[in-house]
Every structure is written in C-alpha cells, then in structure tokens.
Amino acid sequence: MGHAQRATIADVARRAGVSKGLVSFALNNRSGVAPETRTRILAAASELGWSPSVRGRSLSVGRAFACGLVIGRSPDVIAADPFFPAFIAGLEDAFSVSGQALVLAVATPGRHEAETYRGLAADRRVDGVILTDLRVDDPRISLVAELGLSAVTLGVPGGPSPFSSVCSDDGVGIRLAVEHLAGLGHRDIAHVAGPAELLHAARRRTAFDVAAAELGLRSTVVETDFSAADGARATATLLGAAEPPTAIVYSNDSMALAGMGVAQQRGLSVPRDLSITGFDDTEMGRHVHPSLTSVATDVRGWGAIAARTLLVAVAGGAAEHITLPDPRLVIRASTCPPLDTATSAASLEGD
Template sequence: MPNDTRPTIADVAQRAGVSKGLVSFALNGRAGVSPDTRERILAVAADMGWSPSLRARSLSVGRAFACGLVIGRSPDVIAADPFFPSFIAGVEDEFSVSGQVLVLAAATPGRHEAETYRGLAADRRVDGVILSDLRADDPRIGLVADLGIAAVTLGVPDVASGFTSVSVDDGAGIRLAVDHLADLGHTDIAHVAGPSAMLHGRHRTAAFERAAEARDIHARVVETDFSAADGARATDELLDADTPPTAIVYSNDNMAIAGLGRAQQRGLRVPDDLSITGFDDVEIGRHVHPALTSVATDARGWGAAAARALLAAIGGAAPEALTLPDPRLIVRASTSRPRGDVPDGAPPTP
C-alpha cells in the first residue's frame, strides 16, 4: 500500500469504535486495555493492513521497538530443536501487529552470554528480553534487572525475581507418561533427561522420580544435553544394561525419535520389546513408524503469551506469574503392554 494511503491509528480507531488513545495503548502493549478490546483492536489493525512507522514511533516515545531472545545453547542444538521455531512463530504472531522487532541471538552460557545482554541493553537497542532455559540460581535475573530493561521469564526462577513469569507445568506431562506406561503394566522404566542445570530439565526428572516411586516402578535416569545425538547415546547406555528397561520416557521428541531408531537398529521391535514416549509432540513424530506417543505442549501459544506479557511489562504492568494449561499425553503406536505381560483372560501375543 502506498505511503499516502496507509491506514493510520485514527482509521483503526474509527473501524474498531474506540479512541485513538486506546488504539495506541493496545498497539504498544501498554496496560489499561482489556484483553477482549485489545484482541479486537489488533484484529482490526491486521485486517486493515496497518503497519507502524517505527522510526517515527521510536523518536516520539524514546523506545527501540525491539525485544531480545538470547538462547544459551549451541547453534547445532538450537537448529535441531523444533521447540524454538514454533515458540518464535508465536512471538511473531504478537509482534507483527504491534510493530515490535525480535532480535535473536545464540550465545555460550557464561561471560559471552552476559556480554550479549549488555550489548542489547546498550543505547536501548532493545526494550526488553525473554529469558529462556532458566537455570539453577540463574545469574541472568540479577544481570537483566541491573541493566534496567523489562523482561519475562519462561518458567519460575528459583531466585528472587521482579519479572513476570510465563510457565507450563512440565512435571504434569512426565507424570502422564509414567502413569500411562504403568497402567500398561511396565515396572522398569527409564528417563532420558535434559541437563540438570536447566530448571525444566531438573523439574522433569524430579517429576519422573516421584511418579515412578508412587507407582512402585524400578526407575533409572540418564542425563543428556537435549540433542538427538546425546539421546541416541543415552539409549545405547540403557539398552546395554544387564537388564534393559521395558520403556523409556524421553524429555523431548528429538531424543525419542533418535532412541526409536537406535532400538530398531539393534533389532528390537517398538513397542513390543520397548515402549517409547516423547515430549513436545512435534509433527515428524506423528509420521515415524511407529507413530510416537508424546506429551503435547503448545510452543507457539507459549511464545504468543510470552510476547504479550513482555509488551505489558514494557508498558509498565506489574509483574505476575502466568500459568498456561497443562500438557496432554497423545497416545500413539510407540507404547503397548510389555512383552509377556498378558491381561487376565486375553490370549498371549504371538
């Protein structure tokens, strides 16, 4: 659309039946707009093809209209993990109608990561950041607070925080997987876990151990870096044991699919010889053979919720703890009763 016919805030306000001030508040993520009204204004703006003049807005309000997401993992792990593209798509769902730009960076945890945050905060290059992959006693909480920029955490930190948190109960999904396998008759279940330094990896492991204890399961845990390669390595370690488990609960789908491949390379039949569950319910897991039983999370919805919370924080909203709906277990063909465990009255499996 040519610049001289580009819809303005006044046009959006007229179409939405609200004041220009309310439209400005909604588009800038500021507090004082009800969720329903904000959604209506954003929908009208998107329908009209409204787009902001970032240069004019930056000069007028002293903001960068950019937010940062620094991912403290190796680029190889990020590239292979389907969570981040879905999460970023959710962030962009919100930012695309509010004129916000996402600045994405990968950094090695530690000094390099801290310098990345300092660089983003310098000269107000970003208005706020999303803190992902929270760690035990996470130093980034204090660092970002000292830098004076708004932030939202994915998960609840284990240290004092003045930022809004947006979290999902990871443990609920792991408990569902363990209970499902226990109900099928499995009594020897392993967990291929994420790094214990990451809070969500630690939470999932703790949930696995509690659920296994509650169901009188022989449990064992192998820690990984969340990569498919390390998931394959952990699977080999478990299957090389004198008494291998009859089921494995993986902490993400990439590792579960890698583990499924390793089991089949060894001549094992999934699920007859080994049941497997994943976490995240990525699309490819539905098309492997056998289709993967997995804990379904809404990464895109999580991204959108985090973006809305960050825009609200930038607008001056008070910090709060936001909890998203619990994950669900999607049962497919990669899980079954353990071989030799036949329910009463049923014929044995040939």
C-alpha cells in the same frame, strides 16, 4: 491515496471517525478505548494497510520497539530441537500485530551470554527480553534487572525474581507418561533426561523419580544435552545394560525419535520389545512409524502469551505470574504392554 504513499495515523483516524490520540491509544494497546471503538480503529488500520513507523515511534517515546530472545544453547542443539521454531512463531504472532521487532541471538552460556544481554541493553536496542532455559541460581535474573530491561521468564525461577513468569508444570506430563507405562505393566523403565542445570529438565527428572518410586518401579536415569545425538547415545547405553528397560521416557521428541532409531537398528521392535514416550508432541512424532506417544504442550501458544506478558511489562505493568494448562499425554502406537506381560496374557487366554 496513491499506492506509494504510506498510511498515517491521521488517515486511520479519518477512516474510523475518531481523534488521532484515540488511534494512538488503540494501536499501542493502551487502556481508555472502548472495545467497539478499538475494533473499529484496528479494522480501519487494516483496510488502509497501516503499519507502524518503528523509527518514528522510537524517537518520539525513547523506546526500541524491539524485544530480545537470547538462546543459550549450541547452534547444533537449537537446529535439531523443534521447540524453538514453534515458540518463536508464537512470539511473532503477538509481536507482529503490535509493531514490535524480535531480536534473536544465540550465545554460549556464561560470559558470552552476559555480554550479549549487555549489548542488547546498550543504546536501547531492545525494551525487554524473554528468559528461557532457567538455571539453578540463574545469574541472568540479576543481570537483566541491573541493565534496566523488562523481562518475562519461561518457568518460575529458583530464587527471587522481579519479573513476570509464564509457566507450565512439566512434571505433570512426565508423571502421566510413567503412570501410563506402569498401567501397561512395565516395571523396569528409564528416563533420558535433559541437563541437570536447567530447571525444567531437573523438574522433569524429579517428577520421574517420584512417580517411579511411588509406583514401585525399577528406574534408571541418563542425562543428556537435549540433542538427538545425545539421546541416541543414552539409548545405546540403556539397551546395552545387563538388564535393559522395557520402556524409556524421553525429555523431548527429538531424543525419543533418535532412540527409536537406535532400538530398531539393534533389531528391537517398538513397541513390542521397547515402549517409548516423548515430550512436546511435535509434528514429526505424529507421522513416524510407529507414531510417538508424547506429552503435548501448546508451545506456539506459550510463545504468544509470553510475548503479550512482556509487552505489558514493557508498558509498566505490574509483574504477573501466569500458569498455563497442564500438559496432556497423547497415546499413540509407540507404547504397549511389555513382551512378558503380553505373552502371559496370551497364555492365560489360551488356557
């Protein structure tokens, strides 16, 4: 076969020694193909450099072979939040091997967002969508269902939903952070939270409030839009209080790193004067000084699982609800006992 000639399903079938129909089943991830046969077919396709003709497949089966992700946040917040690049990488990990295209759109929540979904559904530009940043009484659930699109939600919606979901218990991570700080001796802590209308931000805040109350801590919450700039603002507000906290639990790493900068600009030492925890365990947080204690989640893995779950839904599979492993707390150098506790301990040792 010349280098300019595109490998076909027939070529793959000859190389694997099977029928074209079996190749089609294997390449479209359909049932009815023995595991060893599927492996042989995929190996043959890889050796020949076969890639799907999206236009041809779309015409033959009436599908777009594309999935959509509409992010309902401001571009500035998205640009500064490392969650989305990692999540999108996970989506591509799964979509690239199945011949799917990812259609990405950024839209202002509300009418513009609804129009974006309607535009994606028109002329079958996408077969399904992934719904992120679920909200209280989220109108997108009924809208996407009415548009006839398959969908997967990140998190469990607050109301009825016909769609599959992939969720992680964010509250577990926040509780771990609060328990860690309380175990170090902190009695006055704060939470820099995300927008209350987002379910995952609200669940993190609830987890913080419950854990702080159970442990008998004095607690304060400041709401933000999840951006680093708003995280810095919230930190300045907390540190300017008559009785500032000795530790702050942030709802993402971007805000935690911004908060660390605010504290250091005020002449505070992290963690001696202020302990800080983040959420998402981003690469940047591991390399700053002091390195950031953070709640770790597998964002890229979450994206890959969400993509695969959506492909099952697009193929007509029943709705399924997948719960990912609980987040874990990675303890680094940005947390330590509060200064008064450390001083008391040193005094006792001296005695």
